[in-house]
Amino acid sequence: MIIYPSLTEPVKMGVTAPSSGLHMEQHSLLEEAIYRMEQKGYEVVIGQTCWTEYKAKSAPAKIRAMELNTMLQADSIQLIFPPWGGELLIEILEHIEFDQIKPKWLLGYSDISVLLLAITLKTGIATAHGTNLIDLRGPMSDPTTAMWEKVLFTKKGEEVIQYPSEKYQERWQHDYPTEWIFHLTEPTKWKTISNSPMFIKGRLLGGCIDVIRHLIGTGYGDVQHFQKEIIQNEPIIWYLENCQLNVTDLRRSLVQMKLAGWFNNCSGILFGRSEANDTIYDYHVLDVYMELAEELAIPIAYDIDCGHMPPQLTFVNGAHAEVRVYNSGSIIKQQFI
Structure with missing residues (x-):
């Protein structure tokens, strides 16, 4: 049986970096994204791993796992939303306390999908593959990206429908963000x-x-x-x-x-x-x-x-x-x- 997490407003969001964190010159990207989430009414708890990046990871494996375990086991946190992916999330799996996880949403993609798939396979808790938190830092979201909220607020027994986007982004232009971030x-x-x-x-x-x-x-x-x-x-x-x-x-x-x-x-x-x-x-x-x-x-x-x-x-x-x-x-x- 699949266990579906449930969101109840106001939602407390945990932000941790189980893969890559941010270099100092990138901190403003996460600060902007957190500001947008707070504008929407989310209470945001930010882990220390988000603000560091060294040797292709935010922190040593045990430190990343410790911070993630704390959020996974916290009753008050309903959603865990890493800033983005990275390269070496797989290093932390052996340190995750899967039997102690409280049902809650995890959302992300790229390297984060290792964690998402492992949690669902081992525990039966549903996880969400979708946008990165960093990509929500703009004042607006396109209709396809914005569906992350509707999907995560869907309750057990309900259904949610999504359609193809109208247009997609061919290449990243990080130095030229739009109101939607994407081009x-x-x-x-x-x-x-x-x-x-x-x-x-x-x-x-x-x-x-x-x-x-x-x-x-x-x-x-x-x-x-x-x-x-x-x-x-x-x-x-x-x-x-x-x-x-x-x-x-x-x-x-x-x-x-x-x-x-x-x-x-x-x-x-x-x-x-x-x-x-x-x-x-x-x-x-x-x-x-x-x-x-x-x-x-x-x-x-x-x-x-x-x-x-x-x-x-x-x-x-x-x-x-x-x-x-x-x-x-x-x-x-x-x-x-």
């Missing part, structure tokens, strides 16, 4: 490998494939246990996004996931947009998707609003979902059941 210039179009309509149902799981692949073979990536004991053998819909992998590394990673049984009883896969996916010789990312679809005999959609080319949907790990990808209109409905 949404390119028309969004969700696509299917078959070029035909797609409709799938299942429980959502996913994240950034660059980092969640490293959970394979560990006690933090036991998908078979999750499927059998927590969702009673319901099919899984995987959503995956690629930050930095070229196509052959992506292919190796997907084959490893397949061999590890992660795609057993999978009803379909959704791939996010990516600036990576570099072609190797004549081997293209579409070849990867087509090969996987043929091997698994499942539908695959791509260029979904997910990952490092914003904006992105808020996917809830563990939620029951219905996904429709049509030329005339696409939709994802998540049910908290």
